Amino acid sequence: MAIILQLLFTGLGIGAVYALVALGFVLIYRATNVVNFAQGQFAMLGGYCMVITTVDLGLPYWLGILITLVVMAGFGAIFNLGVYYPLRHRSFLPVVISTIGASILITNLVLGLYGPEPTTLPGVIDFPGVSLGAVFLDSQYLVIIAVTLILVLLQYFFFEHTLVGKKMQAVSQDKEVASLLGINVTGMIMLTFAYSAVLGGIAGVLVAPILFVSVGLGAQIALKAFAASIIGGFGDVPGAIAGGLIIGVAETLGAFYISVPYKDAFAFILLFAFLLIRPQGIFGEKVSQKA
Amino acid sequence: MTTPESAMSRTLHAQPQSGMVSAAAAMFWPRARCWRAALGHGAAALLACALLAGPERAVTADTAPIIIGMVTPLTGPAAESGRYAEWGAEMAVSEVNAAGGVMGRMLKLVIEDDQTTNPGVVSAFNRLANDPAIVAFLGSIRSTQVHAMDPDVRRVGKPVFFGGTDPNLTHAGDPWLFRCRPNDTYSAKVIAAFGVETLGLKKWALVTSTDAFGSSGARLLSAELQSLGASVVTAQGYANQTPDFTPVVLAVKGSGADVIGSYFTFEQDLAIFARQLRQLGVRSAWVGSPSITDTAALHLAGPALFGTYGVADFNADSSPEARRFADAYQKLHKIPVDQFAAWTYDAINLAALAIGNAKSTDPQGMRAAILAIRGYKGTEGVYDFDANGDGLHGYNVVQNKNGKIEFVKRVDFPAP
Structure with a gap:
């Protein structure tokens, strides 16, 4: 239990940084x-x-x-x-x-x-x-x-x-x-x-x-933050926050329980899954076109 | 990422020639070089160059500078260590030239930025290789980059001194690679022997980068530990540029390991891991590959590395040659020297020695002269080149005592 809590805490911490950049x-x-x-x-x-x-x-x-x-x-x-x-x-x-x-x-x-x-x-x-x-x-x-x-x-x-x-x-x-x-x-x-x-x-x-x-600090964060904003629903403020936190937690838990070397991949697997299944993101509304 | 600085090569004339000699020497190679040299040395040289110009009047190469090309990271995550490498090579060039050069000719260093990437190093090496005047090269300290360069090194067919420590690099049949640092077979042997036999610790956690350097280190260290009867209770590979090591630290903590063996490629990763390791209460002993003793790692990690051990190919107290170099470097650059500068310093001196012994810059002659080097006392140790192109066969064990790296002992193995 302590391990999960530790991972959750760290994941939320790093996810909060992604969220702030995603908000921008x-x-x-x-x-x-x-x-x-x-x-x-x-x-x-x-x-x-x-x-x-x-x-x-x-x-x-x-x-x-x-x-x-x-x-x-x-x-x-x-x-x-x-x-x-x-x-x-x-x-x-x-x-x-x-x-x-x-x-x-x-x-x-x-x-x-x-x-x-x-x-x-x-x-x-x-x-x-x-x-x-x-x-x-x-x-x-x-x-x-x-x-x-x-x-x-x-x-x-x-x-x-x-x-x-x-x-x-x-x-x-x-x-x-x-x-x-x-x-x-x-x-x-x-x-x-x-x-x-x-x-x-x-x-x-x-x-x-x-x-x-x-000089590499920005690039290190930005790519994950961009993925976070898409997962949350691009253009949606609560979505950016949620997306950042989800990516932070997912990559931390994934690294511990599945694979450390593929840690970065989890964010993009999530992104891929969202684009495939729910492209409008968590909070985004589906845009439909009239015939 | 490309900077104005990275877009151009940088050259070093430690002792610029002057007047007629310079101009005449510069003429041997293409006209453009002649004009550049002449312009650089003033109107008198320009006049001399113009008077003597023409293929029928081409003079011998006896006084032309001997050019050595160097690829090093001037930008990207390893830029700091790249600067140290540049300084080490420049010091050697200055000293060789101050002592009269090689065969009466000055050395000249031409540097290209490898941007700390594999495509960058390949591109930088090829830019240098396009200049037929370059007689030898200094490659990368990173094994993954040397792997990337290897096909071009074979194609160019000139000696390349490098610092990457993956043993495979000198065992894959490339006759032009010459290593100026001990390979990981030796670092793994020394890390394992010191941890198991000197510290008496047998439950190991391995933390290694997943690049060529780290993967090779992990494999060799596991084998050495197994041969000494120790066990690897967890092996954690990580991707370079990882912002958070909590999962790795928790795995190490949960494994019950009493000692950590590590192969980190980048100092930033090592520093983040070290800080999180101590924050999460892991107090195991730690014996790491040379990056644990780097100046940058000591600066970034601070107290989190106190008490750790490392194997270091360079240590200022390991020999009189190392001490002299360390003092001169400190005086010139106001910071302590580390292996990034030491291996390039040795590489330039070895190149000069080989050219001098071969009395030629012919690639085959230089190759034979390099392989014949025995007992050369460099700053990294005593060079005895074996048939594969490995010059060194041992490591220093050092300890971080309150931020200062202190020499523990030197462990050397006979050349195969």
Whole structure:
């Protein structure tokens, strides 16, 4: 029993990181109808921001987080202006390719500026974790799960109970009607990119003490997060959360009970199964066409 | 992933030649090389080159630099170790050139980025191999990459020094591969003998990468343990770049093993495993392959590796040659040296020795000279090349004492 609980805890922890990055995928998809393949690089940038502010500059952790969030919001806005906005009237494919190009550019810029060496980032809490019987709860995983829960609640409140959140939802549902209602569509999309970059940055900050900070950090998470968003139902916010947690738990349990070397395969077997049996994902609605 | 840096090769002239000599030497090879050299050395050289240019006036190659090609990861997950490898090779080139070069000619190093991938290393090697002026190569420290290069190495037919430790690499009939680190037959022998006979531990858990290096290590270590009467209670293979080792750690914990034997390819994986191992309360002894002693692993894993043992092909206290190199490297680069720099340092020196002994850069002559090397005291140990191309036949056992790697003993086996 202790083993299952330990695996569940770790799976939920790593799954929460996938969920945060998947949320970024989903929000941008809803607002723009394109997939942002640089979402993983947002996580990597968040990790580097924290290293620069707290390790290199020696600033307090809370200040490092604050600066990282501001920098990531600004970066999201710039990303929107440079990568999405010029191509907003083009079809799906050019924009997607543009985001892939941007992800390569970001990775190589960081590589050029900061070098290839992986580096360490201390955790938010300065103790390794707590033991509950035979189950060890890593403090960083506890923080990850808690932050994800808080963010989901905040996001729900923001989208359902604030005017800006409702405007963003309106834009994601129908840009033309939103525009006719006087909503600044361009501004709302800008805000969505900024928020998605912040989410990615938070994921990077949270996972960096466990996986270390390197240019490969984003790619390591992004592919699973993308699978999570499809499993949950692409474009669905609760689905992204559920998809992330399901993949995290499935790969951890699968690795222990079936095969460690095929750990990464379990996420994609799940993805394949969903695409085959329920392509709309867990929470997605089936789209049917009239004859 | 390609960077501006990775897209171009980097060259090193440790002791640039000057004036007429340089220009005339550069002329021997294609005109473009002549112009590049001339431009680099100023207007006087350019004038000399122009005056002497022309096939009928081609001078001998006696003063042209001897070019050695090197593939190493400058980008990708192994980029940090690739930089150390580059530094080690550059130090050797500088020292050889400072001592007058080889046969009166300077050494020149040309580097290509292998991007830490198999396609990357094949592409990098072929880019170098297209230059007929390159007389020998430094290959990868990763066995899986050397396997990928192997068909091209056979086709090119020039000596390739490498650091991968999969024994099969020198036993598959490629006459051009020369290993500058002891192969895993020896690491497995030393890990098993030290754990079983010195530490007295007989219940082993094996944690190994599923790539060529890790799989080979797992197989050899299992066989050695079996021959010593020890048992493998669990064998866990993992895929490289794994973000979470909880399932592996729980399997080790549940197996009741009293010692862990490991073959990790990447330091990040090793550090994540080490931290989770200690967090989940596993206090077994641990004897690992050389990556457990890497500078990067020590930095990333910190206290989680305290008390562990490792076999290390390089240790600064294992010989006077190793100590001298370690001190010089520390002085130059301000960080402790590890095996990534040591094997490339030795490889350049061995190449220079072989060319000097053969008095030629003819591939067959160099090959015979390399295989004839006996008793050469390198930083990694004493080189006695066997017929397969293996230069070293032993390992150092070291221990991580509060983050510092300390020499325990040297174990050498006679060359077959």
